[in-house]
Amino acid sequence: MFKLMKYEFRKQLLSKIVILAMVGILELMFIYGVIAEKANTVASAVGFFMVLAFISIMFVSFECAFTYSKDLKTKQSYMLFLTPNSAYGIVGAKVLTTIAQVFLTGVVFGTVIIANILFMAAKYHSVKEVIEVVQQFFKEAMQLDIQMDLIVSLLVYMLVYWILLIVIAMFAITLTYTFLANAKFKELVSIALFFLILWGVQKIAEFILPDLAHITSYIMLGATGIYLVLTAxxxxxxxxxxxxxxSV
Amino acid sequence: MLVCRDLVKSYRNKTAVSGISLDVEPGKIYALLGPNGSGKTTWMKIVAGLVKPTSGTITYNGEPIGANTKRKIAYMPTEPFFYDYMTIANVGKYYQDFFDDFDPNRFEELIKQMDLNMTDKAKSLSSGLAAKLKIAATLARKAELYLLDEPLNGVDIIARDHVITAILEAANENSSIVLSSHLVDELEKIIDNAVFIKDGSMVLCGEAEKIRAERGKSIVDLYKEIYA
Structure with a gap:
């Protein structure tokens, strides 16, 4: 399993290098803005950074599906399917690699954000002040009475739902290459199937939990359970x- | 060893393999003969576990084709298939990571024999050199059954001798080799058994020596007669 994961990661390494290079460029832009005290440059760097973080996490999540599709339709599939690994191991390795990569991507962006806060603190000689500003921002911008159990359930719920999306994407691709193997425009068929299955999943979840739209810890716990079963x-x-x- | 019975693989518009029953015994070299599209590659891919048969049974040492049989069967496809980023050394490492029977020293030896460099990128090799790399990676395994699909394709006349020598070195009383090739005259010298396939069906199969004696013809002449 770990060997499969190692090569999955190696196959997808280029995108990580590109993301890191872009983070590096934006970081330089941010540092320059802070040192030169150019508010517009700092604001642009932060704006681009947020967009990059969102796009990167979305791309890294679904890169697994693109790679899987390539594995099935090109001769490079032999590299994977000639090895003595079960189909369960191959699919499992892909899902686990994606989780690990998204986690690492999140860690990179999180680390950069913390480093930038510390850098600003160093520049303005007051860590406390910066932290207070950040706290004030969250208080005012979000205006939420934050409950820890709700945050934890929301994070677990989002993680499980996101893993479900990846597995549904792989399911839709596999379905296209098996029972719909003779279909034309396989990629489009896979995408259509993905959204169709996703709609079905939502209906199932709503049928079991009619109050799904109302966010409470209990509802999210129930929904997480349903999504876990569906993921499996x-x-x-x-x-x-x-x-x-x-057949490849 | 390998037993297949009434093997069929159908696609929407054609039947690639049509009821092939064949036993592959240990210690023998088989030639799988037939023109393009006759079903040789599909049969090999079924044995390698890459293609699922529509019907029929296939077992290796009594177990169905799957992850476990892939540990013992080494298949060399006819097309290039290594990942784009890989150097020749990466290919060796990949095989070493996944196949317990892979011998890295033998791989290095074969790479030298084939005039390849470990640092060369697999993607940028010419078709002849890429064919040599596939052969080196496959034959560096100490497999029980080798399936070599068109191993001489794209290989120049001088290098063909190296390839044939490497194939013969891999052959022993415990392993079998199945070779498919259009270059029948090159194979005639080294094979024990010949299997003629036409339109997905097996039309003739047996020991090469016996076939030659019974028919009074070489395998090359029989090939011309069957497929002309």
Whole structure:
């Protein structure tokens, strides 16, 4: 499993280098803005940085699906499917690699944000002041009475839902390459299937939990449970099709 | 060893393999003969576990084709398939990571014999050199069954001798080799058994010596007769 993950990561390394290079450029822009005291440059760097963080995490999440699609449609599939690994191991390694990569991407962006706060603090000689400003920002901008249990359930809920999205994408791709192997425009069919399945999943969740739209810890716990079961089912379905039906 | 019965692989518009039943025994070199599109590659891919048969059964040492049989069967596809980023050394490391029977020293030896450099990128190799790399990576495994799809394709006349020598070195009483090739005259000298495939069906199969004696013809002449 770890060897499969190592090569999955290696296959997707280029995008990480590009993301790191872009982070580096924006960081230089930010540092220059702070040192030269150019508020516009700092604001632009922060703005671009937020956009880059969002796009990067979305891309890293779904890069797994692009790589999987390539694995199925090109001759490079032999590299993967000639190895003595079960389909369950192959799909599992892909999902775990994606989780690890998104986590690492988050860590990189988080570290840069903290480093920038400290840098500003050093520049203006008061860490306390900066922290107070940040706290004030969250208080005023969000105007939320934040409950810890709600935040934790929301984070777990988002993580599980996001893993479900990745597994559904892989399921849709596998379905296209097995039972719909003769279909034209396979990529478009996969995308259409993805949204169709996602709609179905939402309906199932709403059927079991009619109050899904009302955010409470209990509702999110229930929804997380439903999504976990569905994730397991889609994972098993994907691996089963890969094992029994896919010809490369 | 390898037993397949009534193997069929159908696609929407055609049947690539049509009811092939074949046993591959240990210690023998088989030639899988037939023109393009006759079903040789599909049969090999089924044995390698890359293609799922539509019907029929296939087992290796009694177990169905799957992750476990891939540990013992070494398949060399006819197309280039290494990842774009890989150097020749990376290819060796990849095989070493996944196949317990891979011998890195043998790989280095074969790479030298084939006049390749470990630092060269697999993607930028000419078709002849890429074919040599595939052969080196596959034959550096101490597999029980080798499936070599068109191993002489794109390989120049001088290098063909190296390839054939490497194939013969991999052959022993415990391993079998199945070779597919259009270059029948090159294979005739080294094979024990010949399997003729036409339109997905097996039309003739047996020991090469026996076929030659019974038919009074070389394998090359029989090939011309069957496929002309």
């Amino acid at each position: 089912l889609f994972y098993l379905g994907t691996a089963w099709m890969l094992d029994k039906k896919v």
